Amino acid sequence: MAPQPLSPATLFLVLLSLCSSFLLLAESRLTTDYYSKSCPRFADIVRDAVTNKQITNPTTAAATLRVFFHDCLPNGCDGSILLSPTPFNPSPERTSDINLSLPGDAFDLLVRAKTALELACPGTVSCSDILAAATRDLVTMVGGPHYNVYLGRRDTRVSKASLVDSFLPRPNMTVSQLISLFASRGFSVQDMVALTGAHTIGFSHCKEFSAGIYNYSRSSGYDPSYNPRFAQGLQGACSNYRKDPTLSVFNDIMSPNKFDNLYYQNLPKGLGLLASDRALHIDPRTRPFVAAYAADQNRFFRDFAAAMQKLSLYGIKTGRRGEIRRRCDAVN
Structure with missing residues (x-):
């Protein structure tokens, strides 16, 4: 029995589905030069913020590396650790017992970098990308290895303290x-x-x-x-x-x-x-x-x-699964 031709309506739906799939694929592709056109000074702005903060506060490198790790390992590198409590979400990840001691230097650095980037290219760079790039720059600045950071993450809208406790190492673990x-x-x-x-x-x-x-x-x-x-x-x-x-x-x-x-x-x-x-x-x-x-x-x-x-690519949000926050500590 010969296959029946698709009706115009069915063909339209198939084509629409294919287009949506290609669009999502394009949106989810991370590259090292993701901001080369949309925010050409991205790397310079992050590097300037990192340098100024580390010189002023030498503990910034370790602080930022720890915040990056605590953001990524539980649920992916999506900026969930950066969200502050609100009446609608009183217990984000930052309020978990293991996160209460996270150093403030890293959060301050991200505020500075995000502010400068919003002035240069508003609504373009995600906070999770800033954290990933700043961490790499700081590791290199204090003598560690350079490695490529792929960019194009989106920031999550979800952050719950209950989701992190079981997925971060404790100092007394076997x-x-x-x-x-x-x-x-x-x-x-x-x-x-x-x-x-x-x-x-x-x-x-x-x-x-x-x-x-x-x-x-x-x-x-x-x-x-x-x-x-x-x-x-x-x-x-x-x-x-x-x-x-x-x-x-x-x-x-x-x-x-x-x-x-x-x-x-x-x-x-x-x-x-x-x-x-x-x-x-x-x-x-x-x-x-x-x-x-x-x-x-x-x-x-x-x-x-x-x-x-x-680690920097674990559990990332891309495309329509996240957003570009205007402020790193609050969803849009």
């Missing part, structure tokens, strides 16, 4: 828990260990590791996986943390403001600040990567760059 968490988001053990190398810059609050340095057990005041002198130094630095919750210690005490591989070299010496850091050296599934990165900074940089590029 390696098995960490591997499972990252695997649920499509990341390998190697990706996880490389991304954890971000701890080469920044700091952690004393409350995040206090259980390991005070009254650890009946036989020891601190976790024996610590270097004894390091543990004693931490006890002194954090002695007043209950009264002052802002007390903190650098993650990498050897080169806290430089992106390098000393974080991995510290771990076999018992100089890992967090329990999850020290566990990476102990567990046989992660120890080979720790050893490789400690011995070869170039390999660490290559793997970190690849993992960051992979």
Whole structure:
């Protein structure tokens, strides 16, 4: 039986569906030069904001890297972490317990960059693209590797604290828990260990590791996986943390403001600040990567760059699935 020709109405619907599919495909294509015509000074404006902020506040690089990570891993790189509470959404991601300590430097940087970009090319650049590009620029600025950032993301309209708690690593997680968490988001053990190398810059609050340095057990005041002198130094630095919750210690005490591989070299010496850091050296599934990165900074940089590029593309919103916010802390 010969196939019947399509009616004009059916043919129109088929063509309309094909056109819509091609349109969505075009809208969802990310490129490194996405703003070359619509906002030619995009890269320069972001770089200027990054440079000025980092020079004024040297903790900005670590702060922005952490905000980027907390935005991307739970639900994708969509700017959901940037939304502030409103009467209609009193509990966005920023209000989650794990996000309450996110440093303000990163949010301030994004406000500055977004304001400058809105003046230069209104309604064109998404906040999620600004965060991705600024993070890469800051990593490079403090000595880390350069990697390509693909642009064209849209900002989400949804942000709920309840959606993030189970999908961000905690400082007391076991390696098995960490591997499972990252695997649920499509990341390998190697990706996880490389991304954890971000701890080469920044700091952690004393409350995040206090259980390991005070009254650890009946036989020891601190976790024996610590270097004894390091543990004693931490006890002194954090002695007043209950009264002052802002007390903190650098993650990498050897080169806290430089992106390098000393974080991995510290771990076999018992100089890992967090329990999850020290566990990476102990567990046989992660120890080979720790050893490789400690011995070869170039390999660490290559793997970190690849993992960051992979993370930056996770769960992105494109086309009509998101919007270009006028302000990074509020939906349009």
